[in-house]
């Protein structure tokens with residue numbers, strides 16, 4: 001009888017491995033660039049077209065390969081970096097599994113040209129979909145050039161899963177940024193559709209590298225980290241606590257020089273910052289953690305992006321202490337104190353503006369407003385005083401400089417006029433005063449608070465600069481709207497421009513907009529523009545502030561602590577129109593005791 005169990009042929013095995021190693025253009029790029037680094041390159045240039053889906057080329061000035069090695073390198077499990085299983089415990093190179101090149105070559109049109117420095121000719125190998133390998137001796141520079149075209153052309157199912165060209169291109173940008181941060185001594189360039197998007201100096205200076213990737217603004221807000229304990233070393237830079245982002249994309253962690261993802265280290269970072277600011281958000285960080293190679297297992301993931309520590313707890317403690325210590329040291333750079341003062345002043349201004357008492361009576365709620373206003377005004381004054389006191393002592397300067405967000409307000413007064421009882425469905429807050437019951441829509445209420453704050457900030461709307469711009473597809477018509485209103489948007493903290501005929505590039509948004517809401521925020525603006533072709537700048541401004549308030553407000557469905565509910569109520573009461581959200585929907589409903597009496601037929 002014919003055997004049912006058969007060994008897979010090489011090409012099939014390669015395609016299966018490609019499923020693990022080669023997930024998207026960015027993973028191809030990562031493998032190729034890591035090979036260049038392993039080959040000792042000091043200069044690496046990556047060129048991509050169409051987000052790498054059509055074309056990826058990596059050129060390096062590394063060692064190159066001999067003819068024999070070049071032929072071997074595209075065979076499965078062929079590696080020059082590992083001789084035996086024991087070597088796995090002491091790996092210092094980035095690659096070791098020997099599956100990247102054959103895997104990539106099995107799912108693309110692949111070309112390798114490589115020349116060893118003392119050889120006369122270069123070797124050129126082409127492979128299409130893992131087949132028809134062709135070899136010729138040719139001319140070429142010392143080093144290696146690998147070109148990967150039409151990724152997944154022979155695996156339509158995989159090709160279908162690729163994201164948009166912009167997204168795939170962004171992943172490549174992210175991965176090269178991270179690798180570049182791990183090697184400030186190497187000059188990296190990335191060209192995306194003929195545009196230079198990364199160009200690091202390669203001068204060995206990490207701060208210069210950070211500056212070239214993320215700009216001067218961030219560079220002036222860096223805190224150096226250098227710490228060692230328990231045989232574990234931590235070195236790198238983090239951002240001061242006032243520079244936070246909505247995602248972890250800003251955090252690059254290396255373990256022994258290898259970029260990794262590790263939840264536990266992310267947690268250690270969060271906890272260290274949280275000891276400084278009780279506000280969620282993610283700091284920028286580039287940290288290299290060195291541990292004895294015997295205490296980590298790097299071979300737990302095909303893309304080598306995860307590792308296992310022998311003693312996770314020990315690493316956690318050292319990272320936490322390293323950061324906690326760094327955060328209490330003075331800041332780098334001289335300009336940072338000026339920045340700090342500026343932002344302190346403006347946040348105090350908007351704080352004062354937001355505390356303006358009600359002046360008008362728009363909703364027929366005057367009596368109630370006046371009644372509930374009295375005490376909060378006092379509390380407002382008090383907390384304002386505390387707030388500036390904190391600023392003066394300088395002790396909590398960073399804390400004070402942050403915007404006055406609800407998670408963040410410190411309320412120690414026990415004399416609220418309206419206090420929360422609880423949350424219903426994580427959507428409504430139930431609250432009471434001496435004489436009434438209140439139902440508050442948490443999203444609408446926070447929207448009102450945020451809107452008033454944005455309006456009060458006038459031209460100084462706090463802005464979040466994106467590490468990597470957000471790219472959005474757009475119609476040519478949307479593109480021309482954006483061009484037309486570009487300057488208006490800029491005044492609102494929205495830095496948006498055409499990044500191509502049908503691509504919008506967004507580099508900054510008002511600070512409080514949640515990261516995962518950014519795209520929808522822009523889409524709403526585009527919708528608005530296409531529906532109101534001749535909108536007046538003042539109306540545009542008004543609408544954009546509405547959207548911004550909406551996308552930065554806490555959502556329906558978020559659970560809130562009592563402290564947060566109190567803070568929200570207090571801030572709501574300090575707005576001019578606590579009963580209606582900026583869209584005109586109710587955000588607070590009052591049922592007086594009189595109404596309760598009536599309801600229960602006690603009158």
Ligand code: ADP
Nearest residue numbers: 035039073079080095096097098099100101144
């Ligand atoms: P690994 O990196 O795990 O060893 P790869 O499939 O990525 O496996 O590469 C196979 C081998 O090809 C490497 O071990 C190395 O010897 C050689 N190689 C690959 N890329 C380069 C390069 N850019 N320069 C020099 N040698 C290379």
Ligand code: MG
Nearest residue numbers: 031035095100
């Ligand atoms: Mg490799």
